[in-house]
Amino acid sequence: MSDKFDVIVIGAGPAGYVAAIRAAQLGLKTACIDAFTGKDGKQALGGTCLNVGCIPSKALLDSSKQFHNLTHNFAVHGITADNAKIDVATFIGRKDKIVKQFTGGIGQLFKANKVTAFYGTGKLLKGNSVEITANDGSKQTISATNVILASGSVPIELPFAKFDNKFIVDNAGALDFPEVPKRLGVIGAGVIGLELGSVWGRLGADVTILEALPDFLSVADADVAKIAAKEFAKQGLKIKLGAKLTKAEIKGNEVALTYEDKDGAHELTVDKLLVAVGRRAYTAGLLADDTGVKLDERGRIVVDEHNHTGVDGVWAIGDAVRGPMLAHKGSEEGVAVAEWIAGKAGHVNFDTIPWVIYTEPEIAWAGKTEKELKDAGIPYKVGTFPFAAIGRAVAMNEAVGQVKMLAHAETDRLLGVHMVGPGVSELIAEAVVTMEFKGSAEDLARIVHAHPTLSEAVHEAALSVDKRAIHKGN
Numbered sequence: 302m303s304d305k306f307d308v309i310v311i312g313a314g315p316a317g318y319v320a321a322i323r324a325a326q327l328g329l330k331t332a333c334i335d336a337f338t339g340k341d342g343k344q345a346l347g348g349t350c351l352n353v354g355c356i357p358s359k360a361l362l363d364s365s366k367q368f369h370n371l372t373h374n375f376a377v378h379g380i381t382a383d384n385a386k387i388d389v390a391t392f393i394g395r396k397d398k399i400v401k402q403f404t405g406g407i408g409q410l411f412k413a414n415k416v417t418a419f420y421g422t423g424k425l426l427k428g429n430s431v432e433i434t435a436n437d438g439s440k441q442t443i444s445a446t447n448v449i450l451a452s453g454s455v456p457i458e459l460p461f462a463k464f465d466n467k468f469i470v471d472n473a474g475a476l477d478f479p480e481v482p483k484r485l486g487v488i489g490a491g492v493i494g495l496e497l498g499s500v501w502g503r504l505g506a507d508v509t510i511l512e513a514l515p516d517f518l519s520v521a522d523a524d525v526a527k528i529a530a531k532e533f534a535k536q537g538l539k540i541k542l543g544a545k546l547t548k549a550e551i552k553g554n555e556v557a558l559t560y561e562d563k564d565g566a567h568e569l570t571v572d573k574l575l576v577a578v579g580r581r582a583y584t585a586g587l588l589a590d591d592t593g594v595k596l597d598e599r600g601r602i603v604v605d606e607h608n609h610t611g612v613d614g615v616w617a618i619g620d621a622v623r624g625p626m627l628a629h630k631g632s633e634e635g636v637a638v639a640e641w642i643a644g645k646a647g648h649v650n651f652d653t654i655p656w657v658i659y660t661e662p663e664i665a666w667a668g669k670t671e672k673e674l675k676d677a678g679i680p681y682k683v684g685t686f687p688f689a690a691i692g693r694a695v696a697m698n699e700a701v702g703q704v705k706m707l708a709h710a711e712t713d714r715l716l717g718v719h720m721v722g723p724g725v726s727e728l729i730a731e732a733v734v735t736m737e738f739k740g741s742a743e744d745l746a747r748i749v750h751a752h753p754t755l756s757e758a759v760h761e762a763a764l765s766v767d768k769r770a771i772h773k774g775n
């Protein structure tokens with residue numbers, strides 16, 4: 302079969318499926334190709350995010366939080382329960398149901414928007430046609446004026462700790478353990494390691510996280526990282542910094558690890574090992590040799606500031622290109638590219654992309670860290686406000702962490718907001734809106750915030766930039 306489209310998208314993760322829907326909304330005849338097979342053996346749209354990333358991890362984080370609260374935090378409310386148990390099959394089954402609901406939902410959205418979905422592996426050929434290889438090996442070629450590459454990313458494998466998907470696993474494996482591991486080793490204290498380490502730690506696993514870097518969460522603001530590290534330690538997560546894994550050997554039903562830190566070599570035995578040392582752009586089989594699309598030294602598809610590859614009509618978005626590997630970054634690139642193709646003014650502001658880590662407490666930030674401002678020589682003022690002084694947080698028994706705000710010393714323009722505490726995954730949106738509109742700390746300080754809410758911490762931090770917070774000393 303041969304067919305001509307206006308737009309072909311390769312990859313139906315949050316970058317690709319969003320690009321396809323937006324292109325179709327703009328009246329472009331659109332196809333989207335994806336190779337992902339779900340647990341039921343059928344095509345599962347939605348990519349890493351919906352199948353083995355954002356959504357399933359948040360489902361397990363929420364369930365494990367309920368269990369942890371029941372077993373650790375409810376007594377203060379006068380609520381106790383004897384013999385609280387976790388049924389792992391139900392716990393995982395609930396997650397699978399949510400994944401199926403959302404991956405199926407993409408199929409429905411494709412139908413509603415008249416996006417033609419193809420199941421198979423897409424390979425870009427010279428001249429903007431795409432060869433699709435189905436699971437049974439059969440091939441067909443379709444073509445388009447524009448092709449958007451959205452092939453995403455895959456976990457990085459360590460040569461001395463290869464995934465066997467039973468004892469040494471990646472994110473997908475750690476979302477599907479059949480029982481709570483007694484001892485869980487995690488390599489990498491990044492977002493994925495912390496979130497999935499928290500999931501199993503809350504259910505009773507003895508979790509040790511080895512991080513090769515000397516600093517904890519070096520991408521985040523230092524104050525936030527410090528508060529978070531203290532809270533994670535209280536929860537029993539053992540985070541070892543400057544600890545480099547050198548060997549992981551499966552021995553019977555265990556994994557024997559060797560790691561090195563400043564004190565020398567150490568041994569650690571665990572029942573499961575999650576390797577979460579980062580992800581790399583995935584382009585295997587995506588490009589015929591003569592397409593002219595280039596990859597950089599890290600294997601990412603090279604694009605300009607408009608996500609164009611430099612090859613006529615070929616674009617690339619999401620984890621497969623430069624920039625943070627975040628679902629919402631990829632989705633916004635998808636929307637922007639569809640709009641550029643349709644001759645409209647697409648737009649992605651990299652300066653205000655929010656980051657969220659869904660641990661307990663949550664961590665969220667947008668804009669510059671204090672170190673980035675210092676390094677760039679930008680003069681700034683700091684305002685902070687602790688959740689301990691927020692009535693709602695105390696009533697919730699979740700009064701940990703703070704909001705920290707950085708504003709330009711002369712213009713007061715909001716430059717960065719860094720939060721650790723309850724509900725900050727939602728609170729960060731207010732900071733993003735303010736920064737997007739080039740607002741100031743004073744703008745936030747003058748906005749009425751409902752009482753009692755967690756958002757009062759944002760308000761008070763903004764007041765504190767000008768040393769006039771009401772509920773703390775300035």
Ligand SMILES: Cc1cc2nc3c(=O)[nH]c(=O)nc-3n(C[C@H](O)[C@H](O)[C@H](O)COP(=O)(O)OP(=O)(O)OC[C@H]3O[C@@H](n4cnc5c(N)ncnc54)[C@H](O)[C@@H]3O)c2cc1C
Pocket residue numbers: 311312313314315316317318334335336337347348349350351353354355356358421422423424451452453454472493583585586587618619620621626627628629630631
């Ligand atoms: C455990 C975990 C938790 C995460 N949590 C969050 C979070 O809370 N928030 C957040 O913003 N981000 C999170 N992420 C990151 C997020 O999942 C990614 O940034 C996002 O999925 C990238 O979207 P994408 O569309 O670029 O690629 P992907 O989601 O990786 O999708 C790419 C799709 O393309 C398909 N594909 C690849 N090559 C081909 C080909 N040649 N032909 C056909 N199909 C192909 C793949 O099968 C896949 O379905 C998480 C990731 C993990 C692993």
